[in-house]
Amino acid sequence: MILERWLLPDRMVPTFRDVTPDALREAGIRFIFSDIDNTLATYDDPEPPEDVTRWIRAMEEAGIRVIFVSNNDRGRVERFAAPLGCPAYAKARKPLVGTLRRAMTEAGAVRGDSLLLGDQLLTDCAAGRRAGMRVIIVPPIKDKTTLFFRAKRWIERPYVRKFTRNPPEGGLHGAR
Numbered sequence: 001m002i003l004e005r006w007l008l009p010d011r012m013v014p015t016f017r018d019v020t021p022d023a024l025r026e027a028g029i030r031f032i033f034s035d036i037d038n039t040l041a042t043y044d045d046p047e048p049p050e051d052v053t054r055w056i057r058a059m060e061e062a063g064i065r066v067i068f069v070s071n072n073d074r075g076r077v078e079r080f081a082a083p084l085g086c087p088a089y090a091k092a093r094k095p096l097v098g099t100l101r102r103a104m105t106e107a108g109a110v111r112g113d114s115l116l117l118g119d120q121l122l123t124d125c126a127a128g129r130r131a132g133m134r135v136i137i138v139p140p141i142k143d144k145t146t147l148f149f150r151a152k153r154w155i156e157r158p159y160v161r162k163f164t165r166n167p168p169e170g171g172l173h174g175a176r
């Protein structure tokens, strides 16, 4: 099925904290293009929680840059990113790849050293895949219970199951 190419991440991990500088460095990742909402924080956190700050500092110390690419509006994204000093792109319209590609170019990143981190297969994973980068997906921290979000989960479910049964070989190290 054609969608599988876009909807299967390289890895699924329980939280963003399970994405470690050592594993990324070993896999040649130098740039993380990260979603914000439900990946790093809930919609109720206007500013980065302490564990996010610590995680980003640890990445920076390892020479890995974190760049926010969010579908949310500029106000939310800039307020979250400002205390961290990370580049941030709002209204990215993932799964479209225009903003993600611009973020890569402006960061000096290429496909092979880039990672997309997000919580949604239909937006985050698809955008990362289309941009040719590796993808790690975490479960949403706190899901919205609107009908729209529940419908998206229902569409994603077979892909999550498929991944759980049969993860791609090599995990993050698999050459693409």
Ligand SMILES: [Mg+2]
Pocket: 035, 036, 037, 038, 039, 118, 119, 120
């Ligand atoms: Mg999200």
